Amino acid sequence: MDHQPGGQVIQLQQTSQTLIGKYRRNRKLQSCEPCRKSKLACDHSVPCGRCIKRRCVDKCFYHPNPLTCNRQTTSPTVPAPSDSPSYSFGGSHRLVQSIEPPHGPKFGRPVRFSCREAPAVHRASSAPPLHHAHGHGVVHSEKQSFLGSTSVTSMLTEDLEKLGVPSMDLQTFSAQSVAISYDRITKGCEVLAFLKNNMMVNQFIDCFYGAWEGDVAFCIEPIMKMWLMELWRFHGDVLKSQNPDKIRQLCELIWRNTQSPLIYDGKTSPKQWILLSTGANVRWDVIGLMACYVATAAAAGDSSKRLLAEYQITREAVMSSMVDIAANCLTFCRECEILDDTFLWLAAEYYGFISFVKGDISSTVYRAGAELCSTFLAMGLHQDIRANAKVPPFLAQLRKQVRMVTYSTEISVSAFLGRPPRLSYRYINLDTGYDFTNAEILAEESEFAANVSKLLEGGFNSDGRAGAITFWKVWIPFAILREQILELALGNLCSGRADEIQQKAKEQWADVPAAYARCRDEELHVGAKKTGLTLYGHIIRQSTQANEFLLQRVRFQKAGASAEGLIKVAQQIFKDIIRISEDPELTKISSINTNHMVAIHGLRCAAVLAVELLRQEQLPVYPREPLLPRSQTIQDLSVFVSRLDLILKVEVLHGVFSMCEQGRKVLTRILDKILSPPNAADRPCQSCHTGGYQHAHSQSALDNFQDGMVPSDGGDYLGHTSFMFMDDFNLAIDAPYFGPDHDFRQ
Incomplete structure (x- = not known):
């Protein structure tokens, strides 16, 4: 939003969604076929908002016309990167000041993202409709929460398929889209500031996977490495230069991507699934995971000391800044109301790190654990997880791993605090999946099936490997x-x-x-x-x-x-x-x-x-x-x-x-x-030791120890040997020992 001098707030025109780019002879944008045949207004996007609302996305296409001239747009030259790669964690006030919008009508023009590395890519059918100046719109998307057998929706649709009535056309799922205000753009720019030095981010994440043995992370190392590679390839120059206009446009693109659910099926390969969240499709949950791993690497102790000294930053500064960045990214994803695996990973990693920093008894940690468990259940991961026409095999395996860690962590913390757990084995299918390495998880479908056949009973590996x-x-x-x-x-x-x-x-x-x-x-x-x-x-x-x-x-x-x-x-x-x-x-x-x-x-x-x-x-x-x-x-x-x-x-x-x-x-x-010895008031008086038996007892004991332990200088033997008369020392007497001497004397 642009804050005008008079205090009026004007909503930005948000036109980051890809337009069709085909013009008719009258210089008007071409309409899609359903809108053209119905003689209705079209917003000229792919797919258009009207087709999304009418749930006919598969019919939304633009008929080719040889008389149409393709309007070519040129990308402006990206400014040269900054010479200094250093960045101080925790300080982005200068960047925020540099993106303050100028006062004047020219700021109201549409914002279009352009980058030298990012080609013009048509958005998938899951892309949200174009947001106009008045903000909020409704976008219909996939089912985003689990509804069990006792829900009303289940009662409305159960057994319809068996009776020959398609149920998918009768279901209505809607998600409220988020207007990308100037305040959200500004906060997003603050988050992106930590990616200025890509070399430092890479080194800290390498340190994380080395110090914590990598496979303990929710996001396994090959996925994170590909995310980083594509992020730097598409947006590395923009992130290095931190040009205010470019960063603002990149921030808007990330907001658009985060509002779109990931679209995949059972045939999606691991590489295709990874590319859905990086490069031109980069999302806030991916940025948040990077921040979590940088913070965890800084907390790893000796393994990060060299990096902290090399970049002249303190451990406290890195951890504090990265926690704030991860929390902001989690808030962004929460506002977009898209539940997917990457958001669950971010919630889990954030919960694990702040519990490590603040302790399990913190109320902040308790709330973060509640969000993790709620997301876990809303995604339906408590039920049976299988590779099918909608879920590829590698993703089913990753979900089972997340389920194992989430459940066991919740039970361990509950027992540690002495409170009822939020998750229970009574309502969770705890199939533990396969004992695979990272490479075996991300193998192609045929190789994945071959690796499954080599496993022992119970899904354990046959190599004797312990990971x-x-x-x-x-x-x-x-x-x-x-x-x-x-x-x-x-x-x-x-x-x-x-x-x-x-x-x-x-x-x-x-x-x-x-x-x-x-x-x-x-x-x-x-x-x-x-x-x-x-x-x-x-x-x-x-x-x-x-x-x-x-x-x-x-x-x-x-x-x-x-x-x-x-x-x-x-x-x-x-x-x-x-x-x-x-x-x-x-x-x-x-x-x-x-x-x-x-x-x-x-x-x-x-x-x-x-x-x-x-x-x-x-x-x-x-x-x-x-x-x-x-x-x-x-x-x-x-x-x-x-x-x-x-x-x-x-x-x-x-x-x-x-x-x-x-x-x-x-x-x-x-x-x-x-x-500690008893107080002087509690010590028995000297007269108690004057009895004939006790005096003889003490004298006999001193005589027994005089030759080997007491100096023969004519001094006070009792003064030199009083340290030996401890309450539990019986002086090698053969008589039964019933307890401390003062108890016996009493």
Whole structure:
């Protein structure tokens, strides 16, 4: 919108949609055949708005006429790129000022996008109709949300096909288009400013796929690399120069593309599908995914230090700017109301990153998770996903991977926070798909089918390879068990149900590949050469043990069971966490994953052990065989507290700061309570030691230790040896030891 001096707001003419470009002899634009035969006004676009409204897009065409002169348009020369490729994250105020529209009537002329690399391409049948000066219009598009068997729409159309009545012509789906105002153009230009230095963006994204092993991303590496290549090929010069007019026109093009749903079918190849979202078809969700991966790469720790130093930018500046850009892109897509796979990927990556930065307890993270789950359900990904006439095989596989990660993440976060989950295995088809590499996913249809035939039972690869997809396939059945444990924790406990969950967990290990099955019982070696199997092996070991920990805690809290089972599991997990935290080789693979295992799995086990140790210390009579060995537990807790101190110094782990800080304070207070000597008022008076038996007892003890431990300089033996009289030290007396000495004296 143009803000005139008088305060009047004028809507821009938005004519980015491709016109037919064919003129009649009277210099009027040619009309499509349906409009010409009906003698109705046509907007001369492909397809025209009237044909879209009448749902006859397939009949909208322009009859060739040899007398028509094709009007050729020339693209203006693109300004030379800027010499300086550097860009400071977080600052685009100068760019925003440079695109302020001049006051005057000339700004009201139509805005047409032109670029040296982008040829004139006719839009597909999904293109929105031309927006005129008055703004909003309605564009009919494909079905954009899932409607189940209990919906009214399903009741209106079910079984009509069997009765010979086509139902598609009877359905009405509409999406409200968005008027591209000046405010939206301005915000879009701010977002595009970070793409000025394409070399830096490429390097950070390479760093992301290297540091995070690539295949853990929702958008796999080959797709992102092709998106980047086509983006720079079509719009690289415009993005480098940041010419205000060109950037504004590019921004408008991206808005138009984002309002159009992706059109594909079961025969669409991976390359064709990728090109639907880049180059001349670039969209805001793709730009947002790039920003998310740049931010995640900056947070990757050591792997991004070189890039940060090379471009003289700080980690905080990159992360803050990229989060804002990703949030803006998510808002743009949300306003366009188009639900597709790329929007779901953006919602998932944004949710994952802000939970990493702010922590799962943040209200912002909670809302982002709600949007992810809502989008997941609205796209119908909870139902059976199959390759068919509408969905190509590679896209079905990608959707199954997204479903695995989305469901398991929601269950894990729900158990961590102790709240009901938004997604449930009861209403989701959790087919885990195939254990493929990125190259195998994007293979051609014939090769894809051949790769499927090589897989083992359950869809696991036959090469013995252990990657992220293998891990998720192994974990999904255990994630279902965690949801069942959460049901017991939030509802009414049934002891038979708890036993059933334990039995299912034992049976589930029989279906796990041998490489992961060994992780349950064998200790993973520390200090040896590490591979992806070692990292994922640690994660699956800790995650499955966490299920048993939570189940034992539910039994202890609700059924009054003994704490022995809970303490035993906590000891085993805590022992593994201490070993993981001391493994420098494993930290090199992924320090962030290692620190999160320490902060989450280690902290809750440490809390249980510390509280039990404190309770054990306060017993009136100290047990002969305590649940926790006092010395070893205190040593392990002290090591763990020092590890928490190191985590608190890692600047990128903002999300666990408050949790680690609280845990460090609680554990330190408990250790102080256990190790600190009693106050002077609580010490027994000296007269208590003057009794004949106790005096002889003390003197005998001193005599026994004098030769080897007490200096023979004639000094005060008691003063030099008082440090030995600890509450739990029985001086090698053969008599039964019933507890601390002061308890015995009392």
